[in-house]
Amino acid sequence: MKTVKNILQNKSASIYSVNPDTSVLDALQVMMDKNISALLVMEGIDLKGIFTERDYARKIILKGKSSKETKIKDAMTSDLKTVNPGTSIDLCMQIMTEKHIRHLPVKEGNQVIGMISIGDLVKFVIEDQKQTIEQLQSYISS
Known part of the structure; x- marks a missing residue:
């Protein structure tokens, strides 16, 4: 089973x-x-x-608030979905689709160890499918 751990292995360990x-x-x-x-x-x-570009557009710009004077705590999304390294790629995609979100913080216990985006998931799935196709082609031609 492909999991979040597989994605994190190929990402920078930086957490912003x-x-x-x-x-x-x-x-x-x-x-x-x-x-x-x-x-x-x-x-x-x-x-x-979490604070996203979507939060900025909806909670600051459209409400006419000042970016300089508004604190992140007043614009962030606090009702978060998180995953852990063992969460399947399929479940991550399901969560993102159902909740209309593009980022999932990754926690191990109580500690944040990374974040994955919908782009990370798509890239991983495409690479995984590419490898499967190559393996099938190799099998067929041997």
Whole structure:
């Protein structure tokens, strides 16, 4: 069975986060600098939420709030779905589809060890299918 662990092995171990009192503007700067579309919101090692481009569009821009003055804690999504390294790729895709989310924090016990995106899942599935096709072609031609 293919799991989150398989994806994390091929990803950078970097975890990008801000604390709840960070301004939305500063969080957006981190997102731009790291070329990412979501940031974890952490207090020490405690996962408090996630802040995404979607949160920015819906909770800041469309409501006319100030990015400089609004804190991440007032714009983040705090009702989080998380997965662990043993969670199957299929279940991750199901969660993302049903909940209309694009990122899943990965926890081992109480500690955040990474985050996977829908892009990570799609890339993994495509690579896995490519390997299966190559194996089948090799089997057929031998």
